[in-house]
Amino acid sequence: MTFLDYAPAPESTSILGLRDEYGLFIGGEWRPGGGTSFASVSPSTERQIAMFAAADEGDVDAAVAAARKAYRNVWGPMSGRDRGKYLFRIARILQERARELAVAESLDNGKPIKETRDADVPLVAQWFFHCAGWADKLDWVGLGANPQAHGVAAQIIPWNFPLLMLSWKIAPALAAGNTVVLKPAETTPLTAMLFADICQQAGLPAGVVNLITGAGETGSALVRHPDVDKVAFTGSTAVGREIAKALAGTSKKLTLELGGKGANIVFDDAPLDQAIEGIVNGIFFNQGQVCCAGSRLLVQENIHDAVMDRLKERMATLRLGDPLDKNTDVGAINSTAQLERITRLVDAGIAEGGEAWSAPCELPKEGYWFAPTVVTGVEASSTIAREEIFGPVLSVLTFRTPDEAIAKANNTPYGLSAGIWSDKGSRVLAVADKLRAGVVWTNTFNKFDPASPFGGYKESGYGREGGRQGMQAYLKGGK
């Protein structure tokens, strides 16, 4: 064994006291669902973690009714200061149970423990702390004095950052005075169920947070429910479009955070070693299953070869394997469906003339895996330069001038994120100004902060999460 083989250092799952079966968390109580229960498996082993209830229309109705009741009787009339106390308490419990949540998230999603421990879970607590602070300061969100909550918020979140997306949805909604019904993704319901425990532990009044599990039909019933005032969705553009159609003509408020095809632009004066790290972080963080991933690398033509050499060398050091091992850099793909999609799109990219190179790592026999891959020789018209892959696959394009970089970066139906790598401040500012993307990172990538609004242009959705703008989405102007 050589030094770089690092002896296994797995995080133990003994900290988890998981149940065999989870019901629906409605009105502060667990109850069975009307639909057919489903299993969630660990993507790295394909082993079943637990069974989860599926909510049918009757369950959705009950959840919305519980939320309405809590909004009318408890949460709506409560002072912002007192709501803030509950949120601070939840934030502290999240920190206390950080290790348990990190292990559960890694187990259920397949992402490395390194990421859940150092990124997901700390951000979750941060989000609750941040929003807790807003609860008694709503006069300053920018809607004038005494803004009002919408009422009942229906929230649907994706499987790529299950607990983090839950916090982005629930924390601002509760701080603003709404009550919520949230549905986690069917492949990653586990941490939402643990969050139900945390709500109980914090003594949160019954019905303020309702968590229902299920697949697409459950989500569809939830957003269409007539007593819902506000819908927030994070997920694919196709589903987002369906929701927008369903809500058209109703008084429901809607925010959508959808797909992306982020451009990561590397100029020839970039701090090269850090740019390589940024490219790796941009596309291999969470196995590339990130809506704001820097999946299109736009590299200035005169440094293309140097960047590719260094990038491949760096990719060869990425450690793929057991997500619970503390030294794992790249974990498992979340589901077979996603793995098939990634495989299909990469095959299409190769068929269209792209040249694929994958990091030389051994894929485990069980589970869903895809080696970190870079595809060069990609043209703007290639499928993999246009479609969101949502996997560890980087498409590489080149440019010659800043104007060309901007034109190519903007040449996508999406507009969620972009990155700029350059040592020249004036160029960074000038280029950032012209990029049509909700978030532009300079000399860094995938940085999130609860004080910073996040959201998209064009087919990447509308509305912002985080910061003052994120609070506005859960409020309307005062009377």
Added chain:
Amino acid sequence: MTTPSQALAPAERAVQLLGGDLSEVALRQHLEGLPTVDAVGLEARAASFGTRSIKTTSKAAALDTVIRMIDLTTLQGSDTRGKVRSLVAKALVPDASDPSTPRPAAVCVYGDMVGNAVEALGSAWSAGKDDGINVAAVATAFPSGRASIGVKLQDTRDAVAAGADEIDMVIDRGAFLEGNYGKVFDEIVQTKDACRRDDGTYAHLKVILETGELVTYDNVRRASWLSILAGGDFIKTSTGKVQPAATLPVTALMLQVVRDWERLTGERIGVKPAGGISTSKDAIKYLVAVAETCGEAWLDPHLFRFGASSLLNDVLLQRQKLTTGRYSGPDYVTID
């Protein structure tokens, strides 16, 4: 900023890379054309090395590797022959309770103590060969480097004549910060020349950048590159007399430089962080940085060293813990 073109002392590497008519202007343009460093990104990368979890068999191997890479050091005004003898004794028998303990790479002393160190090492002295413990001497008016070039070169020659296998020189940080790269370059070239022994072989030259005085990462990259061009066999972070001394980001950056140099020329240069690394935990972070930046080939005392004094005993305590399964305590390792 324009500096008149003047001829520099010839250094083989610089001539090959920058052409035969080596001038101050060419040198300056080359150094200022190096890729820049983003401090936040570099520090984040360095921090990521620290999150690696090195356990069980990996840890045991790492601890032995650390010991083999130590330049066991005493650099005090109060150093005596007795102190140097004691340091050498520690290098010869790091852990009396476990004869399988490897020995450090070298002992590092002031130039006037080289003869004492050689004598104390006896047959364990490597004497320029690969087998045994080297004697390293700091030279060139260490630690400030504020002396005439004549004094610096004589300092070096004396140490080499007394048997020093390795010379740890300091660069003229004042000249570097003035932008007088040519002066820094020339002094390294001349010191390298002073490392030449009568038989035509050279003592290994480690060039101390004193990164705590260069301050910016861009300066560290330029100084590293300059030192390699001028003929340094090793680039070393610090004297240990200035704070901050070695840091993980600075060392990671210097490792990137030697990796780039190898990519360009095929030649391998060593890196030595010195000062402030006193725990096994920290030392292992450095090993991770070495392996993940330059590859495992660099986990070799010819290519990586720790300049340290108290580190050895902490490593020995950790080593005993792995062997026996329990922690002993500071009274179970020798203080020399």
